[in-house]
Amino acid sequence: MFNGTHQSQCDMQHPQEMMLWALNSPIPEFNSDGFPVFDEQTARMISVHLYQCGFRYMPGEQNRLQSVADDGSIVWTDNKPLNPENHKKNIENVVKAAKQQGNDELLNILAGKLAGLANDITAELDKN
Incomplete structure (x- = not known):
C-alpha cells in the first residue's frame, strides 16, 4: 500500500488522488496476495486519466468499502454485491x-x- 492513500486520506476533488485509494491495494478478483496491482506513479496517472474521462467519486454508489486490518493490509468488503x-x-x-x-x-x-x-x-x- 502506498503511504497515506487510504480513502479517508485522499482528496476526491484532486485528479491524482481521486481514484488513488482504490488503486493502491490488492484487487480481490486479481491478487489477494496483499500487493497492489500498480505502483504509486502508475496509479496516479490512471487516476488522472479516469478524472479526465469524467469519472467522479459518488459515495452513494460505492459498493466496495475499504478498511485496514490489524496487520496494516487493506481489506475490501462488498456492501452492495453486484449482479x-x-x-x-x-x-x-x-x-x-x-x-x-x-x-x-x-x-x-x-x-x-x-x-x-x-x-x-x-x-x-x-x-x-
Whole structure:
C-alpha cells in the first residue's frame, strides 16, 4: 500500500488522488496476495486519466468499502454485491482482452483464481 492513500486520506476533488485509494491495494478478483496491482506513479496517472474521462467519486454508489486490518493490509468488503451476471461478463471481458493481447500470464492467473473459487464453492456445498 502506498503511504497515506487510504480513502479517508485522499482528496476526491484532486485528479491524482481521486481514484488513488482504490488503486493502491490488492484487487480481490486479481491478487489477494496483499500487493497492489500498480505502483504509486502508475496509479496516479490512471487516476488522472479516469478524472479526465469524467469519472467522479459518488459515495452513494460505492459498493466496495475499504478498511485496514490489524496487520496494516487493506481489506475490501462488498456492501452492495453486484449482479452475479455482471461478474460473468466482467470475467469474459478480461479473458477476451488478455487473449487479444497474448497475455498468457494473466490468463493463467485468472484460471487459477477461478479454479480456487470453484473448489471453495464446491466445498461449501458439500458441507450442506
